[in-house]
Amino acid sequence: MEGNGKAQTELYRLFSRKMYGICLRYAKDTANAEDILQEGFVRVFTKIKQFEFKGSFEGWMRRIMVNTALEKFRKNDRLYPVEDLSAYESMEYTEETLSSISADELMEMIQSLPPRYRMVFNLYAIEGYTHIEIGEMMNITEGTSKSNLSRARMILQKKVAENFGTENISAEKVK
Amino acid sequence: MTTENHPIDHLFREKLGSFEQNPPVGLLDQISQEVVFRNRVRKINQIKIYVGIAAAMVLVSMAGWYSGHLNEFSENKTPARLQKEVTPIQQNIVSAPGVSKEQKNHLVALQQNSGTRAVTTNEKQKIKQPVKQRSVASASAKNNGTVNQTAVSSNEMVTNAAATSRNTTDSKEVTKPEIKSDKYQKKSEPRYFANSQFNPATSTKKEEKTSWGLKAEVSPMFASQNQAAAINGGTNSKSMNTVSGGMIASLKVSKRVSISSGIRYSQMSQSTHTNYYMNNTSGIVYLQPVEKSANISRDVTLYLPSISSIVYSNGMKPANTTSFASDIAQEFKYLEIPLQATYRLIDNKLSFGLTGGISTNILVGNNASITENGIKLSNGNTDNLRNVIYSGAAGLEFGYDLGNRLVLTVEPRVKQYMHSVSSNDLINFKPLQLGIFTGITYSFNY
Numbered sequence: 001m002e003g004n005g006k007a008q009t010e011l012y013r014l015f016s017r018k019m020y021g022i023c024l025r026y027a028k029d030t031a032n033a034e035d036i037l038q039e040g041f042v043r044v045f046t047k048i049k050q051f052e053f054k055g056s057f058e059g060w061m062r063r064i065m066v067n068t069a070l071e072k073f074r075k076n077d078r079l080y081p082v083e084d085l086s087a088y089e090s091m092e093y094t095e096e097t098l099s100s101i102s103a104d105e106l107m108e109m110i111q112s113l114p115p116r117y118r119m120v121f122n123l124y125a126i127e128g129y130t131h132i133e134i135g136e137m138m139n140i141t142e143g144t145s146k147s148n149l150s151r152a153r154m155i156l157q158k159k160v161a162e163n164f165g166t167e168n169i170s171a172e173k174v175k
Numbered sequence: 176m177t178t179e180n181h182p183i184d185h186l187f188r189e190k191l192g193s194f195e196q197n198p199p200v201g202l203l204d205q206i207s208q209e210v211v212f213r214n215r216v217r218k219i220n221q222i223k224i225y226v227g228i229a230a231a232m233v234l235v236s237m238a239g240w241y242s243g244h245l246n247e248f249s250e251n252k253t254p255a256r257l258q259k260e261v262t263p264i265q266q267n268i269v270s271a272p273g274v275s276k277e278q279k280n281h282l283v284a285l286q287q288n289s290g291t292r293a294v295t296t297n298e299k300q301k302i303k304q305p306v307k308q309r310s311v312a313s314a315s316a317k318n319n320g321t322v323n324q325t326a327v328s329s330n331e332m333v334t335n336a337a338a339t340s341r342n343t344t345d346s347k348e349v350t351k352p353e354i355k356s357d358k359y360q361k362k363s364e365p366r367y368f369a370n371s372q373f374n375p376a377t378s379t380k381k382e383e384k385t386s387w388g389l390k391a392e393v394s395p396m397f398a399s400q401n402q403a404a405a406i407n408g409g410t411n412s413k414s415m416n417t418v419s420g421g422m423i424a425s426l427k428v429s430k431r432v433s434i435s436s437g438i439r440y441s442q443m444s445q446s447t448h449t450n451y452y453m454n455n456t457s458g459i460v461y462l463q464p465v466e467k468s469a470n471i472s473r474d475v476t477l478y479l480p481s482i483s484s485i486v487y488s489n490g491m492k493p494a495n496t497t498s499f500a501s502d503i504a505q506e507f508k509y510l511e512i513p514l515q516a517t518y519r520l521i522d523n524k525l526s527f528g529l530t531g532g533i534s535t536n537i538l539v540g541n542n543a544s545i546t547e548n549g550i551k552l553s554n555g556n557t558d559n560l561r562n563v564i565y566s567g568a569a570g571l572e573f574g575y576d577l578g579n580r581l582v583l584t585v586e587p588r589v590k591q592y593m594h595s596v597s598s599n600d601l602i603n604f605k606p607l608q609l610g611i612f613t614g615i616t617y618s619f620n621y
Contacts, residue, residue, distance in 0.1 A: 021194040041206045103190045125184035153183045
């Protein structure tokens with residue numbers, strides 16, 4: 001594969017859409033996502049010999065993309081201001097409200113999160129990693145991971161409330 | 176995998192879990208170019224490593240060969256070929272009748288110093304001839320073409336010795352053999368019997384001195400960088416003084432020049448102090464404290480926002496703060512492999528010389544801590560540090576002989592890092608350090 005242009009093109013054609021979707025979630029904007037995707041594919045093409053055919057190839061690529069995003073996050077980890085979000089903790093939404101939100105709008109919301117919260121939320125809520133695993137990946141404690149997830153949720157709740165209105169209906173309905 | 180199903184998690188997972196989007200056109204070309212570029216860089220790096228290893232091996236081989244032959248050069252003032260060619264005839268002469276005891280001793284000493292070799296058939300035939308016959312033959316210059324010029328001169332000497340032997344036998348008086356002028360022998364070459372006080376033990380005393388040396392050295396390192404920048408109230412970075420020391424092996428390649436290499440431990444340390452003044456913004460601002468072992472970027476202050484009040488996410492709240500002070504302490508530790516050359520202008524009991532070279536510095540330690548408003552938040556490390564950086568050094572060397580083998584050296588030396596310690600483009604930190612290395616050198620005579 002290494003150095004094989006046709007094979008690389010085919011691989012890119014098969015997986016680039018999915019991988020770009022992942023990169024967008026971990027990035028703050030499209031430019032950042034393109035950087036992650038480019039670096040991720042370069043690593044896939046140069047390290048493909050390391051794939052041991054254990055598990056799916058797509059899963060392997062996905063991990064490379066996530067790790068690349070985490071590395072970029074570590075290089076650019078800065079102190080970020082966060083607003084006091086306790087006022088939004090009790091907000092709940094109707095099923096109609098939530099279903100009307102498009103994926104692009106949700107993507108915009110997730111990209112607006114502070115980098116650390118975005119990472120933790122992605123890893124926990126979408127990728128399904130545990131707080132212990134996230135702590136190891138991000139070099140933070142389990143408690144910090146939980147705290148960051150909680151704040152990420154609050155910020156996202158606030159954004160949903162601001163953009164799509166709020167009602168005092170149980171959140172259970174959305175499950 | 177987690178089992179918790181928070182509504183927000185559920186919402187995002189459902190709609191973004193399998194989200195797909197076309198990447199921008201042309202990205203594949205960029206990726207392909209990058210792959211080609213990295214493969215090329217990787218190959219070049221591999222070649223560099225191989226060339227470096229080969230060069231090191233050649234250097235070591237040359238140094239070994241040179242040091243091995245240094246002794247030989249100094250001891251063998253007489254060409255080896257000349258010595259070897261006379262050996263078989265000398266053996267015959269020693270056993271020849273009429274040769275005095277003193278003459279025999281001279282010849283035995285000569286044999287011992289000239290080594291042994293296989294005797295050629297031609298020479299064996301000559302050896303079988305009586306001494307007298309051969310002497311006459313050589314005296315009348317009837318040697319055939321197989322005997323070269325040096326052999327002729329040897330024969331002449333032997334002839335002379337034999338002739339003298341006959342004379343002394345006749346007169347019943349033993350005298351030392353006279354040396355006949357040898358027209359084939361170079362003026363610079365010493366003659367065999369010209370100096371009967373030949374003594375290999377004393378002939379190379381001067382050259383034996385300090386071929387190899389091992390030095391232990393240590394120095395305080397004075398840093399020069401002290402910069403200030405006006406960022407949101409003012410930032411001041413100050414390089415801290417540290418120490419450096421190690422073991423250095425040196426090889427004296429000529430009377431005045433020596434090269435040295437070894438391993439040295441060195442440190443760099445920097446303290447950055449920043450003051451912030453509050454601007455008017457609304458709401459409470461959280462500052463995320465740096466977690467244990469997390470990365471601290473040196474330019475972290477560039478990204479801090481203007482704030483009106485501070486609440487740390489770990490619950491600490493410095494109330495009613497109107498200013499905000501931050502101290503970042505950074506420490507980088509390196510193992511340094513120097514390659515230095517020294518030229519001695521004065522090489523007596525008190526020596527003086529110029530020294531200079533380059534070093535490879537390998538990062539082995541990286542610590543950082545951040546203190547805000549007097550509260551030490553956490554320890555971490557500095558991000559984006561280069562693992563290997565190169566530096567150049569130049570200075571003076573003063574030496575004082577403490578005895579036959581020990582030399583005390585004092586070397587004021589300036590060290591300049593050739594690259595920034597950080598790979599971050601925003602940071603250009605190339606420390607300049609001054610050290611006064613004090614060391615003791617132990618010489619191994621060869």
